[in-house]
Amino acid sequence: MNVGEVAALAGVTVRTLHHYDRIGLLRPSGRTSAGYRRYAPADLDRLHQVLLYRELGFPLEEVAALLDDPSADPAEHLRRQHRLLRDRLERTQAMVAAVEKEMEARDMGIDLTPEERFEVFGEHDPERYEAEVRERWGETDAHAESKRRTAAYAKEDWLRIKAEGEDLEARFAAALADGAPADSERAMDLAEEHRQHIGRNFYDCPPEMHAGLGRMYVEDERFTAHYERIAPGLARYVGTAVEANAARQG
């Protein structure tokens, strides 16, 4: 294979392969008489390793050192890559959770502290992760146009969403006042409504994720305070109902 084909296969540019050749990171194992680079299967293997380590944030020089280390066999690379990927997975999960928490906080008018918001960034030191940009904006005009429209919707929607949320909270409080147990059908149905409320207005929220939110309502004092202001004991009541509903679904 020559450069163009390898580039297309691996999803990189020809220039990138030139660069890797120049710096000695990946030299094609042959050249034609006219000087064309010719890549063999083993070169593709190496390229694959390079791209994995690159994606994991290693500088190219370090990638070369790792791959040229004669005392490291392929299995060791796989183990290391696996470990790093799982670290990254955890970190991304933490960030997703943080964003969800902030959405909930906004919905309830709670303020998070700056330290708390930066928390998820702080531990992020050992390796740099680079994310690929999936989203590409098209024409600026069309984009601005759509933005303006969605913004118009957003205002109305926001009020509706908030009203819905408050309505739900009121019905939770009523159920509590009526003495309906937190794991009763009535309470679980309200929890399910809450879950679908989130799904419709914010993000897809499967039962398991919803259960996580439920625990947060009990554990985070600001969310607890929000519910307690409506009715004493409501935080734990909602939390229990949400978990019971999640168990019923699973």
Add this chain to the structure above:
Amino acid sequence: MNVGEVAALAGVTVRTLHHYDRIGLLRPSGRTSAGYRRYAPADLDRLHQVLLYRELGFPLEEVAALLDDPSADPAEHLRRQHRLLRDRLERTQAMVAAVEKEMEARDMGIDLTPEERFEVFGEHDPERYEAEVRERWGETDAHAESKRRTAAYAKEDWLRIKAEGEDLEARFAAALADGAPADSERAMDLAEEHRQHIGRNFYDCPPEMHAGLGRMYVEDERFTAHYERIAPGLARYVGTAVEANAARQG
């Protein structure tokens, strides 16, 4: 707060904040009489948004455009960030799965095709080069290549791991031959041994992940073929045993 404190809080360098000031991405809302930058809470909020979008791979110029768009409210940013983070989560999970698959493949002497390995990297057209690649270095060639490398790296550990794996497979085959059901204690115990074999030699493999591997044995024809060569029906047998064991643990 002045630069150093903000930098420490957010986990960036002072130079980065200087840079963001210079390019107009984040100007501190005040200066002391001596010219010291003074950051207000609102500046921290903005910095937080900047870092999130940066982490998601946006160039700084685009980040500025997003944040300065007057028609985009904070909730919209949160929704976008949430969506992008979940995309990333999925992608990372796919990469983890790919690495695990490759480890398993190595353990069994199966080789993956180049385009398969590059699959996770991009949105490349799978149809385009597949035929050509297969034609040029078809299965026998690539297989020989893989064998050569495995042989070159063969160490005592590797031989031991492989022997252990083959021993397990033989005992699975014996259980199948004896007519022990795939969800019998005998089969599940073997599955558990298999899980711990992976944990000792490759990576930590909780039951849930192990169940995923079990499904792969049945769904991926090369893994299926590997087991079927040992005994007919063994692929599905092992897959079922692994899933039953995972269910028993959970």
Add this chain to the structure above:
DNA sequence: GTGCGGCCTGACGTCGCGTCAGGGTCAAGC
């Protein structure tokens, strides 16, 4: 008043490529 750490503004360096410019190569079709 004298350190000493923190802050300031240039200004140049680095990494991983993108992007021409100027020119050779190759297989196809006429």
Add this chain to the structure above:
DNA sequence: GCTTGACCCTGACGCGACGTCAGGCCGCAC
């Protein structure tokens, strides 16, 4: 055999997002 257009080559410069000095000003403790 000749043209054509896609593909390849080697410089060489540019760029984004900072890192890293250099030279000098604050501010507070001792």
